[in-house]
Amino acid sequence: MRLLKWLLLLALVLVLVFFWPRSEIPQSLFxxxxxxxxxxxxxxxxxxxxxxxxxxxxxxxxxxxxxxxxxxxxxxxxxxxxxxxxxxxxxxxxxxxxxxxxxxxxxxxxxxxxxxxxxxxxxxxxxxxxxxxxxxxxxxxxxxxxxxxxxxxxxxxxxxxxxxxxxxxxxxxxxxxxxxxxxxxxxxxxxxxxxxxxxxxxxxxxxxxxxxxxxxxxxxxxxxxxxxxxxxxxxxxxxxxxxxxxxxxxxxxxxxxxxxxxxxEMTIGIGGSGGGIAQYLLAQNTPGLLDAAIAQYSYPDMLSQVIYALDCDLLHNYYYFTAEDKAFWQPWQHRQWLEGLSTVPDQQVRHRNAISAAQLLAGLKPTPMQGATQCINAWFGLSSVVHNPRQGRLRPFVAPELLQQQHWSYWEDLVDIYGRDEHGFAHSLWDNVGVPYGLLALRAGQISPEQFIALNARIGSWLPQHRMQAERGRFIPRLDTPIWLSAFGRHNMTEPRVTDSGLAVAPRYRANREAIERAYRYGQLFIGELAIPVVDLRHYLDPVLDMHHLQPSFMARERLQQRGNDHWQRIWVSHPDYTPEREAFAAVVDWVRHGEAPASVSDRCFAGDGKVLAQGDDVWASAGACQQIYPALSNSRQQAGAPSHGLLLQCALIPVQQAIARGDFGRVDMTPWLAELKQIFPDGLCDYQQPDLGYPPDWHDEGISSPIEPWLH
Structure with a gap:
């Protein structure tokens, strides 16, 4: 029965590819x-x-x-x-x-x-x-x-x-x-x-x-x-x-x-997700605009989430297309070892039929999918929306003849700040050279050295902006419904090349360092320079695989701590059935009027009926009461060994042999795989004991330390 299902799906895919040549966007979708x-x-x-x-x-x-x-x-x-x-x-x-x-x-x-x-x-x-x-x-x-x-x-x-x-x-x-x-x-x-x-x-x-x-x-x-x-x-x-x-x-x-x-008397900001980001950044960049902020479902900035969110489709491509041991990567627990984000056993993978169809089209047997992860159900397709200059929005808002002349990406939106490359495309600030994906899983014995080598050899990266193409698909006539044939944007990923040693390695991508430096200088990154009351308020959505996971609240806190400004932030987390917005307004008003945080604004967590489950200075510590109820998880870069504050766009590199000698692989002796590691990381592994290479160098000279430095001690 299952074989018949896959044969029918394969027949549909073949019809779409060979008998429905219409691939342009229908006029009705403009x-x-x-x-x-x-x-x-x-x-x-x-x-x-x-x-x-x-x-x-x-x-x-x-x-x-x-x-x-x-x-x-x-x-x-x-x-x-x-x-x-x-x-x-x-x-x-x-x-x-x-x-x-x-x-x-x-x-x-x-x-x-x-x-x-x-x-x-x-x-x-x-x-x-x-x-x-x-x-x-x-x-x-x-x-x-x-x-x-x-x-x-x-x-x-x-x-x-x-x-x-x-x-x-x-x-x-x-x-x-x-x-x-x-x-x-x-x-x-x-x-x-x-x-x-x-x-x-x-x-x-x-x-x-x-x-x-x-x-x-x-x-x-x-x-x-x-x-x-x-x-x-x-x-x-x-x-x-x-x-x-x-x-x-x-x-x-x-x-x-x-x-x-x-x-x-006071100006109070409020807003969720990107609206929370706006408050963190505008409070940092333009003091005096806001007197207090209620940042809901926030990330510290857009770039901090794009860095690991753009890893998601690369990982999905590995699980379903390029891994030799595909079955190993289907259990939801195994994927969390690499992704860090939340996973659940009782949800279906988003767009599972489209993924299976793309596997059939690639000559692969569809892989059974066990459970779902936030990385795929929340971030699926983000690479097309924000990173692909040939794609952007599915529903265009310019005449068809203009559509091909313009670049559509988050990077292009900020091109006046980030600048253009020699091909005329806005600089992408996403970078994964030296990133040892799955390093913590290797250290913990969850994956073997062979699996670590295979993963990092084949995961690759996104192509340079000028080489990217629009998503491949067909639109069903009359319904104008797209059937995607390019799962995860995989046609815009680097492909493995066989090295002199015979190992197939997919190249990584290095971002423009000057563009990263300009992102710092122009306040597109939150560095913790903030001096107004902030209630960082969110529902606990990790179990439902919503993209608004808890850990970014602590990214912001770590950056504030480094600057000595963490006393300006309080983290409130609630069950989705209750929103303590009324309490947040009352707390920040009191805070602004008295110049110091009242007891009513302490860190806390709430139940679905509004009851305060725990409050105080230590509730979000590793063994704190709120942390036990609503645990903050991780992301793919943290699982690769990067610091949890997330303010590291381009890592310094350390030669592989030195990384092994220093103990970067924990108790795992990677010496037998030294040759393979050198092929995968020819310029070295990420040295997470060093600051972001894009961090403005004169800030060090002026005594403005980078966010990495407290983690060196």
Missing amino acids: EPHPVLAIPPERAGSLLAVTDFIARTERPADLYPYPVPLGDVGPSTPLFSGPKQYPFYCGWHRMGIEPPLVDNEQGYGVAIYADDDTLLGYSKDCLHPSRLLWYRLGVDGSVLPYQGGDLAAGELLLRVELGTIQRYFYLVVMPVTAKEYPLRTGQSQWNQKLIYQFHGGVGIGFRQGDLRIERMVQRRSAQLRQGYAVISSSANRTSHSYHFLRAEEVARQLKQHFISLYGEP
Whole structure:
């Protein structure tokens, strides 16, 4: 029966490959109102950072705030780099009228009148500011308001919508009916301001959108307490992880708010995932923007997760395609030895049928899959979305003829900071030269030296950016559903080459060191320079294989500890059935007002009913009560021996023979495999006792130690 299943699957694959030649993206999968052409000029400047961004003065903002109603806000960057094009407008997702026409040359998106008459084109997606009014009901409903009495328990909200730096902004203020329709009424404001950040995975080139009703519902409890709320689509990482651009918009939006209502008593950030990253980085890079942060489901920065997340597909390719002992790697426990992330026995592997089809297409018998891991179920396909310049989003938002001209990746979004290589592609900062995958498993006796050698010989790396190709697939007619034929993006991975000794070794990838240094200097990496209260708040999601695992909270803590700033952070972890958001707001308000952390903000963990299970300074220690209830796990780089703070993009190298002599392999004597190790690691193994090679060298000279140094002692 199983044989018949695989034969039918093989027949389907062969039909897709040989009889469905249609591989281009169907027109129906393109986003509406695509960008038609790119203007030749890019106005704006990039801040020159020679030291560190937090110590670099920003240029004066001479815009005469506030933004007048009926006008657009500032739209030419002062310091976050030239305007990015293509730039896709997002008005249609918000149900508002199109942006202003700003050219007749066909740049940007086409703008039509109601009678389908072409009015012109918009390259910058600018919208005049306007006021909108909503009633927040006791049941959480958000309805438009056009005057009149409010029902019992209803809260009236004035919402200002416009654009700053081409991104949508919102200002939400609780008011009374007597203040309708005035712009500046603020009788219900408690003098505290919330900056709402948003998460997601984005690669730039889009204005994005803000869902007013959703944001009001999310912040309904605080709005009823009198908080004002501001937000921008530039502070939503599903659009971009360019935090210099995010900073400039946040600065200008807050200045706009102050010009209308005065200086708030405090500004509290909140947001999850990428929204948590934004708070860590903006608090570090631009002191004074936020007074406190509630970072939910956070990572310390985007790069720290990309480094190990891009390992996942390489490991999957090894398990299913290049390993000789494929069956050994299917039990979920075995994969965790290499991946470090959570694993469960009772979930199915994501896209298992597509993986089996790709194995058949490669002439391999499909491998039975036992359990699932976070590495595959949470991170599957990230390599296509953020790392592959030929792929990016499945649903393109530019005309087909532009699609092939543009590079689509996280690296390209930040090319003004990271720079380009000799082929014209943005530098990738991902690096795995010298990484001994599975080193801790080898030391623990979980895998043999032979398995360690085979793994590291064949895992390879990602191809250089200029050699990568789009994902290979076919779209089922009419349904426009893709069937992926390039599982894990394996066609963009290096292939084993036979060395002089006869061992087949897949090459590794070395990143550009200057680009890594610029990531440090421009604040794209969190180095622990932070001096505001932070409640790092998350549900414990490791058991459900969600990408928001617990360990990144401790990455951030270790970096703060190195700088002597860990007293500014508290880690709260809760069962998914309870969210202690109300307690977090009360705690940070008290913290800001008194200048020191109150007892109510200590490290803690919560049960599903809201009960505090444990609290105190030691609950997250290795034997601490919270650590026992909600254990933090690991990742592929830690399993390769890298430090747990994760701030190491390019490792120093130590010759293999010296690594063996020093004891890097623990009690395992790798001398009999010295020849093979030299073939796999010709330049040496990662020396994790040394700092990141991309760490700015002058920071050492100035006495600014790198995060690795405390781990040397």
